[in-house]
Amino acid sequence: MIAVLALALGVVLGVVLDxxxxxxxxxxxxxxxxxxxxxxxxxxxxxxxxxxxxKQFVISFISNVLVAALxxxxxxxxxxGGQLSTxxxxxxxxxxxxxxxxxxxxxxxx
Amino acid sequence: MNAADERPEAGERPExxxxxxGYVPDLLTELFQSPLEPGYAEAARRRAERAARGxxxxxxxxxxxxxxxxxxxxxxxxxxVAYQHVLADEPARSRARDxxxxxxxxxxxxxxxxxxxxDQLRDQVxxxxxxxxxxxxxxxxxxxEATTGLGRVSGDGVxxxxxxxxxxxxxxxxxxxxxxxxxxxxxxxxQIANALWRxxxxxxxxxxxxxxxTSTIRAAGEAILxxxxxxxxxxxxxxxxxDDLHKKFTNSxxxxxxxxxxxxxxxxxxxxxxxxxTLPAASDPQLRYARPLQTVSPSPTTVTPTExxx
Numbered sequence: 090m091i092a093v094l095a096l097a098l099g100v101v102l103g104v105v106l107d108x109x110x111x112x113x114x115x116x117x118x119x120x121x122x123x124x125x126x127x128x129x130x131x132x133x134x135x136x137x138x139x140x141x142x143x144k145q146f147v148i149s150f151i152s153n154v155l156v157a158a159l160x161x162x163x164x165x166x167x168x169x170g171g172q173l174s175t176x177x178x179x180x181x182x183x184x185x186x187x188x189x190x191x192x193x194x195x196x197x198x199x
Numbered sequence: 200m201n202a203a204d205e206r207p208e209a210g211e212r213p214e215x216x217x218x219x220x221g222y223v224p225d226l227l228t229e230l231f232q233s234p235l236e237p238g239y240a241e242a243a244r245r246r247a248e249r250a251a252r253g254x255x256x257x258x259x260x261x262x263x264x265x266x267x268x269x270x271x272x273x274x275x276x277x278x279x280v281a282y283q284h285v286l287a288d289e290p291a292r293s294r295a296r297d298x299x300x301x302x303x304x305x306x307x308x309x310x311x312x313x314x315x316x317x318d319q320l321r322d323q324v325x326x327x328x329x330x331x332x333x334x335x336x337x338x339x340x341x342x343x344e345a346t347t348g349l350g351r352v353s354g355d356g357v358x359x360x361x362x363x364x365x366x367x368x369x370x371x372x373x374x375x376x377x378x379x380x381x382x383x384x385x386x387x388x389x390q391i392a393n394a395l396w397r398x399x400x401x402x403x404x405x406x407x408x409x410x411x412x413t414s415t416i417r418a419a420g421e422a423i424l425x426x427x428x429x430x431x432x433x434x435x436x437x438x439x440x441x442d443d444l445h446k447k448f449t450n451s452x453x454x455x456x457x458x459x460x461x462x463x464x465x466x467x468x469x470x471x472x473x474x475x476x477t478l479p480a481a482s483d484p485q486l487r488y489a490r491p492l493q494t495v496s497p498s499p500t501t502v503t504p505t506e507x508x509x
Contacts, residue, residue, distance in 0.1 A: 095269075
């Protein structure tokens with residue numbers, strides 16, 4: 090419940106502050122969103138499994154975002170930014186699917 | 200990229216396989232079945248151990264709890280920022296497109312105005328020249344202009360009408376599908392024009408665009424350009440020629456080929472006799488490098504007596 094409130098608070102903050110994304114950070118935005126979604130679904134699944142851990146959640150989110158950003162940054166420097174972005178999205182997408190499948194099993198027993 | 204993903208999962212693989220299967224599942228099964236961070240399970244085990252040792256579980260508003268709420272708020276923030284970013288991009292894109300469309304319309308209007316002005320000036324030049332020249336020279340000049348395509352001509356001839364086949368429509372999506380084989384290509388118009396010349400045509404115009412010796416028929420993208428002016432289908436190739444022009448063209452191999460195309464792809468193709476065709480003058484060919492010799496009397500390349508009919 091508190092988590093939902095915190096999420097709403099973040100959304101409200103984003104709407105109110107309406108920050109402009111610096112041009113240099115724009116390529117990382119979609120990757121960061123996907124990494125964040127991965128952490129969120131991982132957390133929800135862990136919660137449903139009854140093994141949620143705050144420290145683990147925080148660390149997984151931060152490391153996900155950082156590693157994804159690092160990979161994209163490296164890719165940009167090496168000239169394969171697009172491909173590595175695709176790689177990151179595929180990997181995180183597979184994990185999101187897996188976690189959603191776990192959540193689904195909990196919610197619908199199917 | 201999957202290989203890179205294999206690494207973090209590989210750490211827990213032996214344990215998973217021992218516990219659940221007793222054999223190592225393939226990579227994809229592994230990925231789809233245990234994407235959960237192994238850290239969660241480990242943390243849960245630590246908690247269970249601590250509980251077993253009799254220590255009280257951490258409760259209340261601890262630092263990690265606050266941090267995780269902060270992260271959730273950050274995620275909400277991130278999502279909304281990304282959403283607004285995408286939203287902000289969209290109008291910029293459509294604005295650019297609208298601007299381009301406006302520019303195109305402006306330029307087209309400008310071109311039309313210039314063309315009208317050129318036609319007026321050409322009329323004026325023609326009138327003054329007719330006044331300056333004696334009848335014989337003026338008649339000779341008009342003949343030359345008619346032959347070269349720089350003057351309007353009229354006479355009996357044929358009109359060849361050719362149009363794209365209706366696009367094949369995908370029954371499911373309702374959109375065009377497959378290769379569009381029934382389109383009229385620039386090559387089709389070239390062949391028709393060549394066959395008409397060969398059948399004895401003396402003047403040819405495609406959709407009101409008169410062909411002269413340096414005319415080009417080519418394609419740019421999906422549009423057909425005749426002398427660099429884009430044409431839209433259906434295409435009408437009008438030709439003035441001898442009485443047997445219709446018969447000769449209809450019996451030509453080109454016409455036969457097109458009748459086969461009609462059967463195969465559903466294009467429309469018809470040849471009609473038409474009396475009293477009037478073909479417009481071509482635009483000035485604009486000699487830039489070639490200079491007419493002084494000994495050659497009235498050169499038709501620099502002036503056009505009649506209004507260009509476009």
